[in-house]
Amino acid sequence: MQNSPLMSLRRKRTSEDGEIIFYRKGHSIEKLAVIVSRNLRKRFGRIQALRGVTFSVSKGSATALLGPNGAGKTTTLKILLGLLKPDSGEVEVFGMDPWRKGDKIRGIVGVLHEKPVYPQWASVRQLIRYAARLRGLGEMDEERAIKLSGLERYAGARISSLSRGYLQRLGIALAILGDPELLLLDEPTANLDPAARMEILNLISVLKEELDVTVLISSHIIPELEMVCDSAIFINEGLVLDQGSLDELARKHNSRAVVVIRTRNPRKLASDLIGRDYVKSVEVSSESVKVEVMPGELPTLESEISRLGGKYGIERVESAAGRLQDLYWKVIGVAR
Amino acid sequence: MLGDLRKFAFRAKLHMEFILARHISLYAVVAFLAALLNAYIVIPSILDQIVTASMSGPPFGPVRPPTPFMGISLTLAHLIFSLVSVSIAASMAGELASTSLFHLSQPLRRSEYSVSWLLAIVWLPSLLMALSLFVPISAFDPRLVLRVSFQPIYLRLVEDILTFSMFCWAALTRRRGVVAFIGIFFILLLPYLSLVILGLISYVFLGGRNPPSLLLTVYEIIFPSTTSTLFLGSVGQLSLDPMRASVGTLIISVFAQLSYVLYFIRKFEVK
Ligand SMILES: Nc1ncnc2c1ncn2[C@@H]1O[C@H](COP(=O)(O)OP(=O)(O)OP(=O)(O)O)[C@@H](O)[C@H]1O
Ligand SMILES: [Mg+2]
Numbered sequence A: 001m002q003n004s005p006l007m008s009l010r011r012k013r014t015s016e017d018g019e020i021i022f023y024r025k026g027h028s029i030e031k032l033a034v035i036v037s038r039n040l041r042k043r044f045g046r047i048q049a050l051r052g053v054t055f056s057v058s059k060g061s062a063t064a065l066l067g068p069n070g071a072g073k074t075t076t077l078k079i080l081l082g083l084l085k086p087d088s089g090e091v092e093v094f095g096m097d098p099w100r101k102g103d104k105i106r107g108i109v110g111v112l113h114e115k116p117v118y119p120q121w122a123s124v125r126q127l128i129r130y131a132a133r134l135r136g137l138g139e140m141d142e143e144r145a146i147k148l149s150g151l152e153r154y155a156g157a158r159i160s161s162l163s164r165g166y167l168q169r170l171g172i173a174l175a176i177l178g179d180p181e182l183l184l185l186d187e188p189t190a191n192l193d194p195a196a197r198m199e200i201l202n203l204i205s206v207l208k209e210e211l212d213v214t215v216l217i218s219s220h221i222i223p224e225l226e227m228v229c230d231s232a233i234f235i236n237e238g239l240v241l242d243q244g245s246l247d248e249l250a251r252k253h254n255s256r257a258v259v260v261i262r263t264r265n266p267r268k269l270a271s272d273l274i275g276r277d278y279v280k281s282v283e284v285s286s287e288s289v290k291v292e293v294m295p296g297e298l299p300t301l302e303s304e305i306s307r308l309g310g311k312y313g314i315e316r317v318e319s320a321a322g323r324l325q326d327l328y329w330k331v332i333g334v335a336r
Numbered sequence B: 001m002l003g004d005l006r007k008f009a010f011r012a013k014l015h016m017e018f019i020l021a022r023h024i025s026l027y028a029v030v031a032f033l034a035a036l037l038n039a040y041i042v043i044p045s046i047l048d049q050i051v052t053a054s055m056s057g058p059p060f061g062p063v064r065p066p067t068p069f070m071g072i073s074l075t076l077a078h079l080i081f082s083l084v085s086v087s088i089a090a091s092m093a094g095e096l097a098s099t100s101l102f103h104l105s106q107p108l109r110r111s112e113y114s115v116s117w118l119l120a121i122v123w124l125p126s127l128l129m130a131l132s133l134f135v136p137i138s139a140f141d142p143r144l145v146l147r148v149s150f151q152p153i154y155l156r157l158v159e160d161i162l163t164f165s166m167f168c169w170a171a172l173t174r175r176r177g178v179v180a181f182i183g184i185f186f187i188l189l190l191p192y193l194s195l196v197i198l199g200l201i202s203y204v205f206l207g208g209r210n211p212p213s214l215l216l217t218v219y220e221i222i223f224p225s226t227t228s229t230l231f232l233g234s235v236g237q238l239s240l241d242p243m244r245a246s247v248g249t250l251i252i253s254v255f256a257q258l259s260y261v262l263y264f265i266r267k268f269e270v271k
Helices: A073-081 A098-108 A124-134 A139-148 A164-176 A194-211 A222-228 A246-252 A266-274 A298-308 A323-335 B002-021 B024-056 B068-097 B110-140 B142-147 B150-171 B176-204 B213-222 B224-230 B232-237 B242-267
Strands: A033-044 A047-058 A062-066 A088-093 A109-112 A182-186 A214-218 A231-236 A239-245 A257-263 A279-284 A288-293 A314-318
Touching: A033 A073, A033 A214, A047 A073, A047 A088, A047 A214, A047 A231, A047 A239, A062 A073, A062 A194, A062 A222, A062 A323, A073 A088, A073 A098, A073 A109, A073 A182, A073 A214, A088 A098, A098 A109, A109 A164, A124 A139, A124 A164, A124 B002, A139 A164, A164 A182, A164 A194, A182 A194, A194 A214, A194 A222, A214 A222, A222 A323, A231 A246, A231 A323, A239 A246, A239 A323, A246 A298, A246 A323, A257 A266, A257 A298, A257 A323, A266 A279, A266 A288, A266 A298, A288 A298, A298 A314, B002 B024, B002 B068, B002 B110, B024 B068, B024 B110, B068 B110, B068 B150, B068 B176, B068 B224, B110 B142, B110 B150, B110 B242, B150 B176, B150 B224, B150 B242, B176 B213, B213 B224, B213 B242, B224 B242
Parallel strands: A062 A214, A062 A231, A109 A182, A182 A214
Antiparallel strands: A033 A047, A033 A088, A231 A239, A257 A288, A257 A314, A279 A288
16 A cells, blocks of 8 residues: 555644534543434334434544444434434434535545445446536546545446446545545445455545544444444444444453454464463464453454564464454344 | 525535436426427417517507417426426435435435435426526527516416426325326326315316305415416406515415425425
8 A cells, every 4th residue: 555545645633614623522531523413213104113212423533333133333424414304313424414414514424325226328437527526626636536435447337337336436536535534334335355354444444544524334243343443332223232342342342352463483482372361272383373361352462473583483463353352242132 | 604605505505416417308398308408389479469469550660468378388387397397306205215314324415315306306407497498589589588478388388397396295295106196196186176166166066156255266376377277268267466475475485395305404304
């Protein structure tokens, strides 16, 4: 990503009107909350899609929105964008009511919908240009979005001719147009090939790390969420079951975290680690060590690993597999 | 405030350009053909008028009543641009069911979105219709424009603006088929069907006397142009002067358009 167009990014810190756009809540946990939702309810005919959704998303976090099919994730995201009007409850995005100030919010929020529909007759560039001009952006921004989403070769193509994966990339190009402050992504890696998946996940991480973009991602692919997210919201049947940072949640639900460390000295590393009180168990194989840590102690292990890296010839640390997965079953499974 | 208005105009214009982009050349061709047709029908009749006027009196005497030919070209223009309006309304219905998700995920307000569709469905076809009537004449000789009697054109436009406003409402059903049905119903059937019903009422219930003036007034207000052409010879029967009725038509049009925009802003959700 060294020479990526991202390097040229500069953030616009204030909205067009120069007003302060971050919202400060009275509660200490909700420090600089970008999204605050209280008791949102939404009914579609006979289906009560949301029955009191309460959560907040703090600035700079990457939050996974998790829940089974029909839980109300898409409905929630659409309310945040001002596309749906909640029946009751309160919601604020950057301190604004999405239903009434939707245009302002959508000017600084990039969105990728679960089932996007684009005008089939237009070309990729035409569509991106239209969206850019609505935001008051120029050609540079268009080109950058096209480049970052890997659409260069298809910029002139008609949308009706795009494959599903490229349609998804188009959605991502539109979402990242003009440095959004917040990204709402509804199943962003659906329909992508494995390489493209990684590209998109990397892009999300980079946007988050370098540009401090707040991200809210709904997805069913938990390992991917685990790669980019630091917080989670669990939603089921229109109710938020639990939310918080992954560490907090792991501690609370006594959820295990397992890390596989590839190293040239597995035995020595294992004997070093087994003495730590935050390590629950250690399993040694010929070239790796599998470590299970106490709930909420993953960051401690991670910093320890980076310290010990040279000493034990650590080559690679494989994902803290299963932490979010485990949480998912603990939180959602109990509800079911 | 002024900045807001500017932004409104800018974004509504962008959206309108985008939705019309695909068909704009078609509409231009239609307008051009309509203008040619009008030129073919109207100009000879105006010339004819001038010639007869100059033979029977002082050269610039009072303007004569409209010739029947103007009526024909008006009716044609009405049919053509009603179709244009219905087809734009149908594409709005299609969009509301699909790509509105894309448009309204952009920094575009529901007011800007609905107003630009309103302009495309109501005001663009009306404007094109007026132009198709006046441009050929003034291209032929600008002085001839004053020879046209304005009242029938005005009444036609007013009636159509109300009808087209109804198409905006029809588009809110998000079904192209419904828009097409309502369009054909409003253009081809309703004006005549309701007359037949009025006639039946007067025949069956009133023994052949004129229908109640309230019903007739309502009819006149909704169809001022149709009334004045159908009742050409018997204006005495009318309960209202068509020009007076047209004020009511305009008021109802304004109400229909405002309520459509308000409904959209308050209620329209992208599901
Ligand atoms: N436009 C709509 N009309 C009627 N019902 C709807 C509509 N949108 C959502 N629902 C219903 O509301 C509930 C929540 O739907 P939603 O799309 O928010 O779920 P989700 O969590 O995104 O599910 P998934 O993981 O399958 O995408 C479902 O029961 C769904 O059928
Ligand atoms: Mg969904």
